[in-house]
Amino acid sequence: MRKDRNRFLKDFKLQKDQIRNITRVKQDTKIVRESLLEQFITDFKNSSDLSVTEFPYIQVKIYYFSYLINKDHYEQFLSKLRNITPEQLQPYLTHSEFKVLPDMKVLEEAILSGNAILFTEKQAYELPFQQGKGRSISSSETETVILGAHDAFVESVDVNLSLIRKRVMSSQLKTIKLYVGNTSKRTVYLLYIEGAASDKDIEEVKKRILSVHNDGITDTNMLVQFIDEHPNSPFPQFYTTERPDVTVYKLFEGKIVGLMDNSPNAFCTPVSFFDFMESMDDFSQRWIVGTFIKIIRYIAILVTLLFTALYVAVTTYHYEMIPQALLPTLLESRSKVPFPPVIEALFLEFLLELLREAGARLPTKVGQTIGIVGGIVIGQAAVQAGITSNILIIVVAASAIASFVIPSYLLSGSIRIVRFGFIILTGFWGNIGIVFGMGILIIHLSSLTNLNSPYLLPISPMYPKLFKYSLIRGPFKKKAERG
């Protein structure tokens, strides 16, 4: 009880501080009236898309980007303005919806984010006509679940924030607003739950985001590559997601979430490799089912990494490993193929990657055609022409299917790359190549960090108690103990 009260008092204090800050800002505002308009006009000199409406009678100029503002609201506002006398103007503008703009920096941000700017003789006001243009909330395309919430983030950061706020009904959810970039300032919100997230981490993320001076960042997935620790690793280090429910789950786990304006992806940090192996569906199902599916996923990772490599190793170096019953089929299907197994496997894997990439880039209807053509060409013609063997097609198809089982698109892409490394290694060394590659992979993964927390967290360093929260999906009863 006492602890709760203390926390409440602390909150209360914090809120008070905020209020004090706001009032101080108001007092400090020094308006440089004439120069503000002048500066504005010089800054936006060559913007032919900038519209202006003038009311000489009341000495008011309104600047706006006509495609950024909501026209209906604007017309309503204008109709009011037309009936206003110079005396009535000043009191009207003190309405809470109109914000006084103190300096050029704020002003620029306001007009570029879709508000209209009203210049009176003395002051500049922000007219809140920001248009809620953009995609409406729809279900996630990249991270689909069967059970559970279906809404996904959209490009507007306000909507995204509201999606999170609706799920976290608490004043403990804190947000920090940051700007990224030199000239084109992009808004980034850092969200965390006070008490759950570590202050050191928050400061670190803040510092990293502020140190980014690139202007071409268009998406969270790009941003995280600017702020991660190991840019040369093929593995994703920040968990990015389209789903608000995942984001909220991560928030309560004590992670920091970043939202970026005009990007439908949130990033979470610090995360480990096993976060990428998780789907929200695991939690919607009973823990036995969830754990089973999770284990299948780990098997799938091994399959997609090693299956083709194993085929190459066995057919090139370790014929002793082939089971007696498989020998006839393997010999028969290999007998027509003129290439060594490495070339054969690389060729087919490459073809499959082409097919996958073509399918992803093309519109759905053409994409289907590609799928059918690819299926026939690879499945039938390649075998009949004696370019690849039957067994290899099964092996490659199995590893391709297994790669789709990985819930995170980012991780599945990384695994696909690593797989080629394994195939080449086995082409040189056989099974020793697999062992060698696994060694290098494990060394690499365990040397990665995400916000100074180890990438393979519950395994290396070893915390067996955390296994049931990240490695497998333990029952909730146990989870309740942790809070």
Add this chain to the structure above:
Amino acid sequence: MNKVFVIIMIFVLTGCAEQRIIDDLALINAVGYDVTENKKNPLKLTGTFPFITKDGKYDRKTIIVEGKSSKEAREKVRLKTNLKLESGQIRVTLYGQELAKHGMLPYLQSLVRDPSIGTRAKLALAEDQASDILMLQIKNEGQNATYLEQFLTKLNRENLRTNYNIYQFLRDYYDDGIDPILPVFKVEKNNIVYNGIGLFHEDKLVEILKPSEARYLFLFREEMKQGNFVEQIDVGEEEKASIMLNYELKEHHIEVQSTAANTKKASINIELIGDVLEYTGKEDVSDPKIQKKIENIITKKINQEGKELIVKLQKLQVDPLGINRYVRNKMNYKEWKALDKYQSYQEMNINIEANIILNSSGKWK
């Protein structure tokens, strides 16, 4: 930069391992060893391996060569094929009777020495010539090696514990207290058939037991778990009726009732629980009295015929039952070393104490 250099060096300096792409290999899956009349090249080696014909069919090729030793003969096989010879897929090795009588060890050692051959390769004897069995073209039966391997696995599953691989053979050979056995195959009417058990004295074949005799051998060996017993017995006044029991081995232990100084007596206790699956006689098998009678008759039969077999084994100086292991357990190392074990085995009085219990008369009364 340094890392890249190291990686390049790893690939360049170690060179590439020797590639053995399976479609260029002759994967020998069975070999047969025989002795020949030829003084110069006393060993006949038969190797069979699968290959794919030009029209994509799975077929086999069998090559017979004569040579001085196993590996020398193998070199000669190499000259007779366009494929690279590899012995890592050997499943079955067959030995001709003549050769087994001279001792198997040199040939086994040449197999064990080759690291590509696993110790799980199965061993078997050919009643006449191993090459006959491997050369035999059974209709619609592709690889003789696969056929033999399946045959051996089947025998093993049917509780004739004849699944003898290199490891098991050598284990029994090097164990002082037991002698190895191997299953025997022969060619009969264009088919390969199982024809008994070869008994070994150390590594030399001594005698081949016919299947009918051999079944008692398995009954007295420990590995037996369950099996069938088909016999002509005489229960009532009428002529002999045939009975078939499906039994389980409930208990098996060998007792050596002797001290170190005097190892003259041993007994093999077995207890079988059986169900009657077939009975052609007129008696009511479900009647407890008749059951008792049947139990007695079968017990007597097993005791009697088992004894005959054991006496035969003792005379041949082969110990496939591992009686000597129990003798060894009774004494210390010095005494064991001083003991002439085959002599004492021969003089031992080994009794069979069988106990049959009829559990049910099957589904029918």
